[in-house]
Amino acid sequence: MSSPSPVEAAPEFALIARHFRPLAGPEALGLLDDAALLTPPPGQQLVLAADAMVAGVHFLPEDPPETIGRKLLRVNLSDLAAMGATPLGYLMTIALAPATQDAWLAGFVAGLALDQAEFGLRVLGGDTVSTPGPLSLSLTILGHVPPGAALRRMGARPGDDLWVSGCIGDGYLGLRAARGEIADPDGALARRYRLPEPRITLGLGLRGLARACMDVSDGLLQDASHLCRAGDCAAEVEAALIPVSDPAAPIAALASGGDDYELLFAAAPADRAAVAAAGLAARTSVTRIGRFTTGAARVTLRDVNGADITPRKLGWSHM
């Protein structure tokens, strides 16, 4: 009936201490308190987003542990990029199988540490629980913008150009490559699927320039239709202009596949040179793929002859 010694504390606490404390900034209070204490940047608005990922649904259970946490962090960073926000920090909850190996957790945390350094943010808090189901992760990210400077989905107007960053369809091709369904000799496609590239620098450069912006997470065409609904206008996308890494792949599949995490945005034709300069400054390619028009809020995909080749399924649903 003697008191347990301090070292006999519940295994959860030892696990958190060993793996996650090194990721935490001073605001996290060593992950020892009930909450984190953050002094927000004075005069700034906070930008807040949350995303969840489930093994077998949003990533492959056999994906390297180093990439799993990073993918969720990058998906959330992409939401900050879409708002033109600067990253600040994040909280993450993890539902693990009870028998998760220490080596798996070490890899998971090592991946997060790399991205914390790359994107300049720190973990502020979280929770680790057990689940009889698949590994599930949830992440809330915080960023900041000057008041009124955030990029929004609403704001596209008829006559605006429709732009996209990077390359579309690599998320779709990368998933197929990771599953071994298509050739991927140097692993570049699978890497794109596992580690999307949030366009933080480009998002910052588009402040005051993009009239509407979002990130492509559910398929280029579906996400373009969101910009249409938010701006109450239509959009025409020229299939031949969509930047793709594999011209032989079916364009409808690439343009409706998910997981691209590129920025999709509207800008005035007068700002074409400024948008190109913002892309150069961010070392991120930007491509004009169509335009907004008057009409019902829908997106139309056109081939080189102007024929409507819009697929029935515009994108991917999380449900």
Next chain:
Amino acid sequence: MSSPSPVEAAPEFALIARHFRPLAGPEALGLLDDAALLTPPPGQQLVLAADAMVAGVHFLPEDPPETIGRKLLRVNLSDLAAMGATPLGYLMTIALAPATQDAWLAGFVAGLALDQAEFGLRVLGGDTVSTPGPLSLSLTILGHVPPGAALRRMGARPGDDLWVSGCIGDGYLGLRAARGEIADPDGALARRYRLPEPRITLGLGLRGLARACMDVSDGLLQDASHLCRAGDCAAEVEAALIPVSDPAAPIAALASGGDDYELLFAAAPADRAAVAAAGLAARTSVTRIGRFTTGAARVTLRDVNGADITPRKLGWSHM
């Protein structure tokens, strides 16, 4: 090959719109953007916490949907209470079975709406995904405190009193009642398990008064040992002083059961009247159950004769 009409958007979006948009404040931008935009209260520090819950681990799958989201919200509110913070808003991610019924979601959201009104906060964002595993929820809460006013776990000193709010062990008894293992004629115990009472008002009243504070989530004794470690001192708890609703239940089980969500705090003996007044003002009972002493950071449970009756297992692990 014609474009789908706007009403054919992916079901996830319709679901979010129908159920969650009414819960959202203006900062959530109608849940239509990539992130929420929040202007933090000027000059305040933000208090941030995250918790996850899994069906079958943290709540019973057959619990009423009205209580499931509220429990997670209240568990997070309890973290704010423990820091002496005022609630501001929250983000929630939900991993649902693909066939979740609309009525279940309606109940889930109706419960959240009640607590949003009761505790004065709004949903800022989130994500809804599907899982082949059990229903899993994750919530990040935001609150605020004046700079330096947050209650912390560190700060207890030898000679301080150890206090607890409310009643200890009802979470444990409530779980047993909800499982049908013990009698609960009016359902009060099961209700306590499903809907803990976050002590927000008491937490605010303890600012400047409690030298250390946390909420009892993993068992009174285990959580008291956290205050010991954070304050580098020992604690003696008198079993006979612990407030319990069922004096016939084994005290070791009540004091090491989880899910109480009461505040456990240290205060100077000179402040006994002030602590009692804070309890009265918050309409929350507060009970002095022991004291901090010098010595190794551990907690000892004593019977009326002073004998050490500390159980081997001080509390509950989430892993």
